[in-house]
Amino acid sequence: MKKSKYRRLLTVLPAAFLLLGCEAGESEEEPADVGEAMDHTIVGIEAGSGTTEMAEDMLNDYDNLEGWELQTSSTAGMVTALEQAIENEEPIVVTGWTPHWIFEEFDLKILDDPKNSLGEEEFIHTIVRQGLAEDMPGAYTVMENFSWEVEDMQEVMFAAQDIPFEEAATNWVEDNRDMVDEWTAGAEPVDGQEFRLVSTPWDSERASSHVMQIVLEELGYTVDITSVDPVVMFQAIAHDEGDASLAPWLPMTFGAYYDEYEDQIVDLGPNMSGAMNGLVVPAYMDIDSVEDLPAKD
Incomplete structure (x- = not known):
């Protein structure tokens, strides 16, 4: 994988963020298609963690996240799912945090979180x-x-x-x-x-x-x-x-x-x-804010 430098964003924190990918050539498609491709599901980490609890609260804070689900997993499971999705340029949303080594391995960006649901810096x-x-x-x-x-x-x-x-x-x-x-x-x-x-x-x-x-x-x-x-x-x-x-x-x-x-x-x-939690997407995604994530019909 291409190694990339971390880009600091002061709009969001530790311990959780979302990663979103899309299939090759899909950067121009409607956001709703991206949501459907991901089945409006977020791949999370361990149940009961602070990151998971904040992500669950976030689903209630944003109207466009109504109908989205948080699938708890593990930190290792989240990273594996992320690696596979990016390798295939498939859409994925995961919870996480920074500092994290994945920002060195993948070209990622943290989504703006206007409501600070996952906390500030x-x-x-x-x-x-x-x-x-x-x-x-x-x-x-x-x-x-x-x-x-x-x-x-x-x-x-x-x-x-x-x-x-x-x-x-x-x-x-x-x-x-x-x-x-x-x-x-x-x-x-x-x-x-x-x-x-x-x-x-x-x-x-x-x-x-x-x-x-x-x-x-x-x-x-x-x-x-x-x-x-x-x-x-x-x-x-x-x-x-x-x-x-x-x-x-x-x-x-x-x-x-x-x-x-x-x-x-x-x-x-x-x-x-x-240090921050937030929602994150691969840099090739044309999504910059949590509010850009498509609502489920």
């Missing part, structure tokens, strides 16, 4: 336990300096489809020394001090965690990565069972957990902007 924050600045000033400095772009994360995620995340992260660090040097500026080396990085089991957070592991280990830290559910992630930082996390999506996705533990953690602010 979100930010991925860095949070650390209270007292980290005093106990580990070097690691705290790196955490405070850490910032990168959606394209950076997606590059690691895309590479990790063929090689282990550890190798993908190592290669990215080697290729982006200037940025890494900015993160580590002012951080003194240590000798084997243990650092507990808490994450979530998403590929996006696997990318950031493994990159940070490489960076801290180069400074002499021994880094342990633990992937847990989001609520457990906040609990771990709040209760001094972890030192830091690069994974909180705010203000919406993890907002309830953040509000509960805000007074027990230290928020160092966003390490990435431009």
Whole structure:
């Protein structure tokens, strides 16, 4: 597949978007024909996920989506369906999120979501336990300096489809020394001090965690990565069972957990902007907004 660069759109967020394709030569056909070809069905991910819940709500927010159905699947199943549809240039609608490696592999665009049913732009924050600045000033400095772009994360995620995340992260660090040097500026080396990085089991957070592991280990830290559910992630930082996390999506996705533990953690602010859920189509589709999706007769 042709590799394409992610195009940031600030109209929509994490964790879900729709991909729409059409058969070869159908870019000029009426939108209603496209809807019928897809049987007015959206291929979703896991039932009960935040992305799925928001997509279900979206069906009620837009009059033109009346009669559309959301078919729950899995993240892997969604990606497989998307790959097959694009290979055959067949129409498909799927739910998802960005950052995601599919934006590196396929030429996609996020549909405008005028009602913000799937949320507006979100930010991925860095949070650390209270007292980290005093106990580990070097690691705290790196955490405070850490910032990168959606394209950076997606590059690691895309590479990790063929090689282990550890190798993908190592290669990215080697290729982006200037940025890494900015993160580590002012951080003194240590000798084997243990650092507990808490994450979530998403590929996006696997990318950031493994990159940070490489960076801290180069400074002499021994880094342990633990992937847990989001609520457990906040609990771990709040209760001094972890030192830091690069994974909180705010203000919406993890907002309830953040509000509960805000007074027990230290928020160092966003390490990435431009995370979002939304409706997405392949670039060859002549559809730019959720409102362009054809209503079911």
